Amino acid sequence: MITLHDISYLRLGCRDLDQMVDFGTRILGLELRERTATHAYLRGDNSAFNLCYIQGDERYDASAFEVPALADLAQAEQELSALGIAVQHGDEAACEERRVDAFISFTDPNDNRIELVYRPHVTGVRYFPSRDAGITEFGHFGLHSRDIERDLAFWTEVMSARVSDRIGDGALLRIDEVHHKIALFSSDTTGVQHVNFQVASIDDVMRAWYFLQEQGVPIVFGPGRHPTSTAIFIYFLGPDNRVYEYSSGVKRITDEAGYVPRHFEMKPSSFCMWGARPNVKEFSE
């Protein structure tokens, strides 16, 4: 089994890097940490970056997870190869581009690009937000799945994720005490389905609600509260048409041995206990 220590970063292709830097800083409230002609590194905590927008193919994305030890990369390669999954090694330039000491990459059974990284760089410099969105950390991300049972088997048997809750076919997966850091949603495509940043409180979610409306940002779900993780949330669209989420108050599962996942019915009330209706394809009946 491949132990995932934490989520690390997302690499997101885009057509217009300036537009994504503007959105990431002025709207999302991330800090622009570094920028080259083709790459923009943004963060909401003290990591070197959480999101890297890359000028070029807007359909490109990759999600990265940290493994605890360098030896885990070799072990992971062995396990993936045994399953017939091709593994690539990051060379020095690719490691530098990702601000990590070492990494391997592969595609999961859904053709999602996944990177396993060793020693993602963190900074000793406090995250300095470009607007006071109240971000506390990079929270989680959703992945598309064209075959949930197949992908769930991969994430829970090959990787170390555990099911916290299911909603219809969808699955919320934890890799530590946080209720979920990965979410799989039934879909007809591949890649990242939504990007979540945790904010400090309900005040930040509600402030975002007014702010996003004023800025003309399309809100696609919420404000509301997830009955699954109990988090209060708001979802909105970036200019890249990706779904972004702020949420606050995600529950922790501390009774690892005794916890049994729940299975929520595929109804809007399983996504929001206040009555908000999702305008997100993968969350709809």
Ligand SMILES: O=C/C=C/C(C(=O)O)=C(/O)C(=O)O
């Ligand atoms: O119901 C879908 C989403 C649930 C949650 C949650 O329980 O917090 C998410 O954050 C999500 O996966 O978007």
Ligand SMILES: [Fe+2]
């Ligand atoms: Fe989410």
